[in-house]
Amino acid sequence: MEHYKQVGVWIDHSKAHLIGFKSGQARLLETVESPYESVRRVEGEGNDMTRFSSSPEYSSNNEYKKHQIVQNEINEYMRIMEQKLVSFEDILLFGPGTMKERMKNRLREKKAFEGKWLSVEDSDKLTDNQLVAFVREFYKKEGV
Template sequence: MKAIGIWMDHSSANLIDLNNENKNRSIQSDFSFREREEVLKKGEKHMHNKEKHMHQVYYKEIANAIWNYNHILLFGPTDAKAELHHYLLKDSHFKNIQIDIASSDKMTDNQKEAFVKEHFMR
C-alpha cells in the first residue's frame, strides 16, 4: 500500500510519506494575507474570485503530487482538507483511491508524523 498523510490549512500543505522520508515536502499557497489585503482594495467580489482561483491552483499542485498513492489522509485545523477532498473527488485519477479526513490542531512536524503513522497502523 502506498499511503501519504497531508496536514494542511489554506496557506500550506505538509506531505508526509512514511515509506520515503525524501518525499516529505511542503506546498505553499500563493494566496497570502498580504495578497488578500491588496486584492480586497479592488472589492470584495474580486477578492473572492481571486481567492477561489488561487485555492484551485494550490489544490491542483497538491493533487499532482499525490495522484500515484492509493490511500490518502487529509488532516488539519481548517476546512481546507474538506475543500481539497471535494476537489479530488471531481478528478477521475482519484476515483479508486481511499481518502480519509481527520480534524487536528496545529502540530509540530514530529506530531504530524506520529498522527499519520498511527492512522495507517490501524
C-alpha cells in the same frame, strides 16, 4: 527516492505537509506553500466604498474582484496538490479548518482519484514530529 503508496497530508489554506508512510515508518516528504494570501495589502489602496458615498450600502465591485482573486489562488493550490497526490493509493487528509474537506471533495470529482482510499481527520497545528507520529499511528490503527 523511495516510492510511497500511503500519504498523510496536513493541510490548511497556507501550506500542506506531505508525510509518507511505508513499512510501519512515516517520514516528512515535503512542504507545499499555498499561493493564497489571507490579508492582501496593496500600496495606496483605499476603502471599498464608492466615490460618491462612504456608506457600506453603496460598496463597489472591488469586493467581487478580491473574492475572485482568492478563489483563483485556492484553485491553483488545490491543482498543485492534485499533482502531488496522484501517485499515492491511500490518502489521509487532516488539519484544522475546512481546507481538508474542500480538498477531499475536489479529489472525489477527479477521474485520476477513482478507486483511491481517501480519509479525513481533524487535528490542530502540529510540530513536524507530531505530524509524523499522527500519520504513523493512523495507518497502524487502520491496518492499511
